[in-house]
Amino acid sequence: MSAAENPALWAFLEQLRAGQRLAGTVASIESFGVFVALDEGPDHPVFPGVGFITFPELSWRRFEEASEVVEVGQRVYCEFLQFDTWNGEARLSLRATRPDPILRFFDGTAVGQRLTGQVTKVLPFGVFVQVAEGIEGLVRLPGLSSDPTKPAEDVVRVGEEITVVVTDIDRERHRLSLSLRATT
Template sequence: MVGPSENPELWAFLESLRCGELLSGTVTAIERFGVFVALDDGPDHPVFPGVGFITIPELSWRRFEAASDVVHAGQRVSCEFLQFDTWNAEARLSMRATQPDPFQAFADHTAVGQELQGQVTKLLRFGVFVQVADGIEGLVHLRELTWPPVEAPEDIFQVGDEVTVVVTEIDRERRRLSLSRRQVSPALQ
């Protein structure tokens, strides 16, 4: 697309960046596939509205519907440099890398077997998601909803229902929380 011979200044800048380096800039465009950032110390990009690019997953640790829920055009941002994307001649960036992971902090203070209060956020054919802390959701699999098992979560729950759940697994690496309604003490159900 944009090779080193067509734009030596851009390539020299991108090659000078190191993984983990903190960079700042301004959001120039929000697309469905990510966010373009004009970096403070970087040159202009000949094709894109910024030499920096943040993919959707790298915007935030928290779940969100659209990139515009996290950033807006003209916003100043601080990002960590991930890699030089030589195909697009851009700096791949991460905003979430500059923020503590709320899941890890939650896992530090939560144990398997612990009972938590939460709110049903999503009903799926295989179970329900329950938010148990700010930005922390876990899955109650269909087989862990009730005894005897039900065929459809919507037969028992609605989005917004307050429920008590038991932590059955905390997977730090995959950032997944497994929960159960069946294992809750009968007095709390």
């Protein structure tokens, strides 16, 4: 029996509204997301829970495994995002119930400000620098060296601590642009 053929489930999901807070218990952690058995919801005829949280909606911080954020049997309070009519489930967000750390960081940061951080990744187009707990910014190649053809790995190394200057803060896209050149 599919979710679409379950009138109690369908009626429950249709009455939910975006932004509504829901409570439940983590029923299963899968390689594609987390199922939540909702307190107020009926059982799902196919999945271990009526609620589902995709990995990006689990946490503001980066993680490798969902088990770093939640565990089976844990009580969670989530925000309802949308009714997934294909799977007959409530798409949920755990991170929406917590303050966004990058926006709080941006509130205390200004363009032109110097920051010290650790290089976390060196890529062909630039480097990522962690400037606060869970907050990374990007130094693009032109901001690394006066020689734009010089590979990033010839300028800095992963783990190296460097001083950078904030060149742009994009609150909407959650992006922090940095420059190493502006510090010299």
